[in-house]
Each structure stands twice: as structure tokens, then as C-alpha cells.
Amino acid sequence: MTTTHATKLAALLALTALTAAACGSSEPPSLFSTGKVSVGAKNDQPGTGVVHNYKFSGFDITVARQILKSVGAEPDFGIVPSEDRSAVLTDKKKDLVVATFSITVDRMKELDFVGPYASTYQGLMVRKNDNRIRKPSDLAGKRVCTWPGTTSATTLQGPDGNHIAVYEAPDASSCITDLKTKKVADAVSTDQMILYGFTQENPDLKVVPDITFGSANHYGIAMAKGHRSDCLKLRGALRDYVTSNDWSHDFTTSLPSIPAADPTWETDFKPRVETVDSLSCRDTPRT
Amino acid sequence: MTPPSTPRDGGDLHHSPTAHGDHSIAAGTIRNVFIRWAVHPSARWLPLLLACAALVIAGTTWPDGPARQYALWGILAALSLTTAAARVLIRRRRDARVIAALSLVSVLATVGGWLAFRNVVLHGEIDVTGRVASQGTQPLDAATHRTLTLGLDAPALKEPRNALRLTLAIADHDPAGPTCLPDSSATVSLTTSGVAAQQQTVRPGGTADFSLGAQVSTVRINVTLSTARGCRMDIHPTEATLYDR
Incomplete structure (x- = not known):
């Protein structure tokens, strides 16, 4: 083989190696590289995600701020319907x-x-002066309002929800209006955390303590696939957050109605670290 | 390089100057007889026929089970066929030693392959996943409806094996609803008469191993779900394998 041929072959091999390296690094730039992260949040759920005077507040908002602060970024909130x-x-x-x-x-x-970052069962909210519904069987024939984009209606259509007249209103505030003002709904059903939040701004409504449906909902911070290293950084930050006192402090600040009504609120709503590891940054739950 | 000595007109092939004594003479005679047989036109197709016959018989009595247990048989079968085919293609009499070596390797590989195959038939793993009968309605929950029974009956157990490996899938009944997988596991209990009771806990996708001892006619396994309040789960076996420990 001549020297010219050897040089050409070496150049070709180097080019191939560079191309392979470029193709191999498929992960896009970090979401935190600019220091600002656009975050979709709810604007109509007091206690979890709400906008008052153009400012976002609630437990979702606090969690986003705390976790992003740990990775050197801050959130730029925007409203996202369910x-x-x-x-x-x-x-x-x-x-x-x-x-x-x-x-x-x-x-x-x-x-x-x-x-x-929090777990909650699906529950039921009624008018405060309405004592007709105390146990699951009292719901037979009652009109229960839910809204699209959630798993609430699906859960009520399961075995726990036999004989309930479930209907969907356009959004959460429509359900509240149906229950409180129009009185065309006997109850509103969604996650208890959200319901307790509603009762904080609607004192004439209450959560029925002994009625839950289905299994616990586990709330997560969602992101598009393809950002695994960012995801793992956030997981580490969340682990530290739920094992510190900050989680309980922030939860009681955003949702004071829950500790007031539920003496075992930390057991009921605080996630376990093993569950965080099982569900975070994965395509299927780790078992 | 010195070319190997080649036989001429089928004469004495053993001329080693270092060979001494009765044993050396006997070994040389056996080798010469084998080479004479191997290069004989009538033996040209024999190793290939032998390999093909073994392959056909293996194919008709194939016992199934996981593919990895047939690896040794596969290697030996490929070796026997390749060497037998090569022996057929070499016709020159001056390549007598090569022909003899190919024939010998082919025959030995055929015999070895057959022994490996019989070992799989007698002691290999048997996939009985499709024969596991499930009794009990699904989904299971954390309250009153927690148990189902899995069973294997006599036809599935006709080949005697002393152990059973069972892999269980535990899945959310409604994958569009909240997931219960992190909180779910199953206790599997072997309740077969004549076999010591055994109990193991498996996570979703986990495997339990049971010792069956001497030949059993039926196998019964109780599966009890442990999960969080309100969860509804489906459980089914994804792999059931009988094997010898």
C-alpha cells in the first residue's frame, strides 16, 4: 500500500468516526441551558395551580419552582388546559x-x-349543607360532574361507580357552577387534592371524607422523551425535596384544608422515594 | 514445508520411523483400515446420509422448549453436515488423509449431536406456558377478590421433570388509569399433593421456582395479589417451564 493510499484511508476512517460520534449523541441540548424553562400549569385549580392577578400559585407551582431551583433554572409558567x-x-x-x-x-x-411529587385518591365534593351522600351506595342515581382530559370519568365508570349518573362539563369551573349555583349536579368528582383546593375558595362546598374511587393518582412532572439526563437531574432534586421538611411545609402552605381535615395527610399524600424511583424517567414502571 | 506423505495404490499407509512396539503397529493398522474405508467410493456419501438421517429423526421427534438448549446440538449438526458435504466434494485419492479426517469428524459430530439431542429430550426444558389453566375471574383487587389458581394437568406433565419455573405478569387492569405497579406483588403458593408446600413472593414480571420432586400428576398454584387500596390488576403467566434441577 502506498503512502498516499494510507493517508486517504486514515482520513476516511477519521471522517467515519466523527460522523458516528455525531449521530450517536442524539440527546438535544439541556432544557436548563438558558436558565429559563417553559412550564405548563393549571390556572383554574385553587391550591394546586391557579392564577390570581396574573400570578401563578398552588402546590404544583411551588414544586416546579423548588425542583427547578435545585438544577439552576427557573420556571416561566403558561396556562395549559387538562x-x-x-x-x-x-x-x-x-x-x-x-x-x-x-x-x-x-x-x-x-x-x-x-x-x-404527590399522590391522591379520587374523591367527591358536595354542597356543604347537603348530607344525602355519606357512603358510596348513596350515590346511586346521583348526577356527578367531571371534565375532559382527566381520568376521573373513567374511574367512575368502573365497579366503584355503578349506578352513578356521570356527565362531563367543559371544565372544572363549569362543574363548580353546576354544583353550587345551578344545582344541576349533586356532586363533583376528581382527585381529592384538587377538591380540597376548591373548598378553600368555595367555603360552601365540602369533600366527603369517606368516599374514594379507584387507586391513588400519582402526580408527575411531565416532559417530552429524549431529555433523559435532564429528567434524571430533576429526579435527584425531587428525591431530595420529598425527603426534606420543605415538602410538608409547602404542602400545608398551599393546601391548608387537607391537614385540617385529614390527620394522616402525610401518609396519604406524600410519595415514597421508592415510588419516585419506580416511575421517574422510564418507559414502563420499574417493578 | 514438507508435503504430507500420500498413499499410493492403497498400500501400507503407516510408515512412521518413530513408531515402535505392538500398540503402535495396532494403531497404525486401525488408521490404515479406516483410511481405506473412508476413501472407498461406497463410503463417499455415508457420513452425509448419516447426518441427514439424524437430522430428519431429530426433526420428527422435536420436543420444543427454549432455543438456547439446542445450541450444542445445532453446532454439532452444522459441523457434521459441513464436513460430510466437504467429504463428498473431495474426490482426489491423494487427499486420502483429509477425506478420512472429514469422515471421522462428520461421524463423531453426528454421534455427538445425537447424544446432545437425546439429552435435551430427556432432561431439557419444556415450555408449558400455553397449558397453564387459570381459575378465577380477573381483575384482582386489594380487598375481597385477591386470589386465583393456576394449574397444570397430566398431559402437560407427561415428560417427567423435577422443577417448575413460573414467570408472572402483573399489570394494571386499566393502563389508561393511575398505575399501581410499584405497590403490587403476588404471593405464589404450590399446593400440590405429595410435594412440600412452597411459597414465594414475586414482583410484576418476576419469576418463582418450585421443586416438584418425583413425578407429579397435577400441579396447583395459588396466586394472591398484594396491592394498594383501590387497585385492580390482571395477573397471567408469561412463561411456565418444566426443567430438571
Whole structure:
């Protein structure tokens, strides 16, 4: 082989190696590289995600701020309706969604989650002076309002919800109006954490303590797939957060109605670190 | 390089100047007889026929089970076929030693492959996943409806094996609802008469191993779900394998 041939071959090999290295690094730039992260949040859920005077507040908002602060970034919040939570991520309109978004096996196939940062059962909210509904069997024939984009209606259509007249209103505030003002709904059903939040701004409503439906919802911080290293950084930050006193402090600040009504609120709503490890940054739950 | 000595007109092939004594003479005679047989036109197709016959018989009595246990058989079968085919293609009499070596390797590989195959038939793993009968309605929950029974009956157990490996899938009944997988596990208990009771806990996708001892006619396994309040889960066996420990 001549020297010219050897040089050409070496150059070709170097080019091939560079191309392979470039193709191999498929992960896009870090979501935290600019220091600002666009975060989709709810604006109509007092206690978890609400906007008052153009300012976001609630437990989702506090969690997003605390976790992003740990990785050297800060959130830029924007409103996301429940039914658009997945689409804003897959369409790259938001970097993260922190909006009482339940981790499910189906959603884990499309999105990465960091969580849970809180867990809650689905419950029932009624008018404060309405004592007709105290146990599950009292719901037979009653009109229960839910809204699209959540798993609430599906759960009520399961075995726990036999004989309940479930209907969907356009959004949460429509359900509250139906229950409180129009009185065309006998109850509103969604996650207890959200319901307790509503009672903080609607003192004439109450959560029925002994009625829950289905299994616990695990709320996660959602992101599009393809940002695993960012996801793992957030997981580390969440682990530290839930094992510190900050979690309990922030929870009671945002949702004071829960510790007031539920003496075992930390056991009921605080996630375990093992569950965080099982559900975070994975395509399927680790078992 | 010195070319190897080649036989001429089928004469004495053993001329080693270092060979001494009765044993050396006997070994040389056996080798010469084998080479004479190997280069004989009538033996040209024999190793290939032998390999093909073994392959056909193995194919008709194939016992199934995981593919990895047939690895040794596969290697030896490939070796026997390749060397037998090569022996057929070499016709020159001056390559007598090569022909003899190919024939010998082919025959030995065929015999070795057959022994490996019989070992799989007698002691290999048997996949009985499709024969596991499930009794009990699904989904299971954390309250009153927690148990189902898995069973293997006599036809699935006709080949005697002394152990059973069972892998269970535990899945959310509604994958669109909140997931319960982190909080779910199953206790599997072997309740077969004549076999010591055994109990193990498996996580979703986990595997339990049970010792079956001497030949059993039926196997019964109780599966009890442990999960969080409100969870509804489906459990089914994804792999059931009988094997010898």
C-alpha cells in the first residue's frame, strides 16, 4: 500500500468516526441551558395551580419552582388546559408540564415523568349543607360532574361507580357552577387534592371524607422523551425535596384544608422515594 | 514445508520411523483400515446420509422448549453436515488423509449431536406456558377478590421433570388509569399433593421456582395479589417451564 493510499484511508476512517460520534449523541441540548424553562400549569385549580392577578400559585407551582431551583433554572409558567397537557410537550410548545398530571402506563410510553411529587385518591365534593351522600351506595342515581382530559370519568365508570349518573362539563369551573349555583349536579368528582383546593375558595362546598374511587393518582412532572439526563437531574432534586421538611411545609402552605381535615395527610399524600424511583424517567414502571 | 506423505495404490499407509512396539503397529493398522474405508467410493456419501438421517429423526421427534438448549446440538449438526458435504466434494485419492479426517469428524459430530439431542429430550426444558389453566375471574383487587389458581394437568406433565419455573405478569387492569405497579406483588403458593408446600413472593414480571420432586400428576398454584387500596390488576403467566434441577 502506498503512502498516499494510507493517508486517504486514515482520513476516511477519521471522517467515519466523527460522523458516528455525531449521530450517536442524539440527546438535544439541556432544557436548563438558558436558565429559563417553559412550564405548563393549571390556572383554574385553587391550591394546586391557579392564577390570581396574573400570578401563578398552588402546590404544583411551588414544586416546579423548588425542583427547578435545585438544577439552576427557573420556571416561566403558561396556562395549559387538562386535555392539552400531552400535546404541548410532544409539539415542543412547553418544556415541562406540572399540572396535577397523573402518571399512567399509557402516558409513560409517550412522555417521561419525574414523580410522583404527590399522590391522591379520587374523591367527591358536595354542597356543604347537603348530607344525602355519606357512603358510596348513596350515590346511586346521583348526577356527578367531571371534565375532559382527566381520568376521573373513567374511574367512575368502573365497579366503584355503578349506578352513578356521570356527565362531563367543559371544565372544572363549569362543574363548580353546576354544583353550587345551578344545582344541576349533586356532586363533583376528581382527585381529592384538587377538591380540597376548591373548598378553600368555595367555603360552601365540602369533600366527603369517606368516599374514594379507584387507586391513588400519582402526580408527575411531565416532559417530552429524549431529555433523559435532564429528567434524571430533576429526579435527584425531587428525591431530595420529598425527603426534606420543605415538602410538608409547602404542602400545608398551599393546601391548608387537607391537614385540617385529614390527620394522616402525610401518609396519604406524600410519595415514597421508592415510588419516585419506580416511575421517574422510564418507559414502563420499574417493578 | 514438507508435503504430507500420500498413499499410493492403497498400500501400507503407516510408515512412521518413530513408531515402535505392538500398540503402535495396532494403531497404525486401525488408521490404515479406516483410511481405506473412508476413501472407498461406497463410503463417499455415508457420513452425509448419516447426518441427514439424524437430522430428519431429530426433526420428527422435536420436543420444543427454549432455543438456547439446542445450541450444542445445532453446532454439532452444522459441523457434521459441513464436513460430510466437504467429504463428498473431495474426490482426489491423494487427499486420502483429509477425506478420512472429514469422515471421522462428520461421524463423531453426528454421534455427538445425537447424544446432545437425546439429552435435551430427556432432561431439557419444556415450555408449558400455553397449558397453564387459570381459575378465577380477573381483575384482582386489594380487598375481597385477591386470589386465583393456576394449574397444570397430566398431559402437560407427561415428560417427567423435577422443577417448575413460573414467570408472572402483573399489570394494571386499566393502563389508561393511575398505575399501581410499584405497590403490587403476588404471593405464589404450590399446593400440590405429595410435594412440600412452597411459597414465594414475586414482583410484576418476576419469576418463582418450585421443586416438584418425583413425578407429579397435577400441579396447583395459588396466586394472591398484594396491592394498594383501590387497585385492580390482571395477573397471567408469561412463561411456565418444566426443567430438571
